[in-house]
């Protein structure tokens with residue numbers, strides 16, 4: 001491949017992963033950009049072919065690629081396998097190996113989808129926020145264990161920890177993101193109770209000195225959960241740790257109509273990213289052509305913007321999704337009867 005032609009790894013996975021990723025690929029192809037694509041098996045599809053959910057060749061491609069477009073993994077036929085062989089280990093392994101520490105999850109409502117939201121239309125209409133979630137630390141990766149304690153009771157523990165460098169680098173992503181948007185950053189923690197959160201807050205305040213144009217506020221996570229459903233329009237950019245970000249971003253997804261609408265980017269320190277819809281492999285609808293491909297298509301748009309320097313193309317893709325929805329084309333999760341392919345066709349037509 002030519003040195004200047006970016007290499008995109010297509011890791012479609014299993015379940016609805018291949019169905020929605022195919023539509024994202026068609027949209028990328030239609031843009032006429034100079035891109036090279038290479039596909040590899042991952043998750044249940046890789047397990048069936050080679051006995052491992054994240055084969056060495058797949059990891060190698062992910063490392064070589066300039067960006068990764070990921071579908072979904074979670075084949076229920078693999079549910080009885082030991083943990084290390086389950087499809088979900090592939091995405092956890094990729095995030096860890098690629099050191100993608102910054103997870104960006106934009107949530108906004110597309111025109112006309114207010115009726116699909118669980119919130120009142122006038123509340124839903126105002127949603128346009130990004131959650132910046134730390135992805136490589138926190139209680140997920142701290143020391144954990146089980147034991148029988150002195151009282152003879154079974155006990156479990158998971159250590160919550162962050163060091164200041166880990167907080168600083170995600171805080172910077174939060175400030176940079178807010179600076180490019182409406183200039184408002186809300187740092188979410190539990191500093192009234194947790195020492196880890198107190199450090200988090202101290203470091204975020206230090207980093208704020210470098211971003212005088214961004215208005216910084218702090219919010220406890222329990223209050224943030226409430227505000228997200230009470231008045232989500234008040235949020236611009238949220239920066240938070242791995243655990244709080246996991247919970248708040250799932251909550252935010254429901255406010256905008258369907259999990260099939262939400263893309264994400266997981267970025268490393270050098271601007272390389274893994275792009276994926278936030279949904280899983282949806283075994284209940286896999287293979288039926290019912291899956292909403294918008295989250296996958298919007299993930300491809302994020303890839304164009306954040307890893308490939310193609311902001312104009314990203315804008316075009318997002319506008320095409322908006323236009324297709326405005327024209328009334330909807331998959332079943334949005335209350336319509338369009339197939340995955342028909343939704344992709346409508347986006348292509350709008351492009």
Ligand code: NAI
Pocket residue numbers: 016020071072073074075076088091259260276278279280281282283284285290291292293295333
């Ligand atoms: P899920 O996101 O796959 O599905 C939840 C519900 O949303 C289902 O009813 C599904 O039909 C629906 N849904 C999801 N995506 C949709 C789309 N694009 N269009 C229309 N409807 C959609 O979550 P679930 O059922 O908890 O997990 C299924 C499998 O996926 C599990 O094995 C889980 O571990 C895995 N998973 C994988 C993820 C990944 O690959 N990053 C993320 C989340 C779950």
Ligand code: MG
Pocket residue numbers: 246247250
């Ligand atoms: Mg989650």
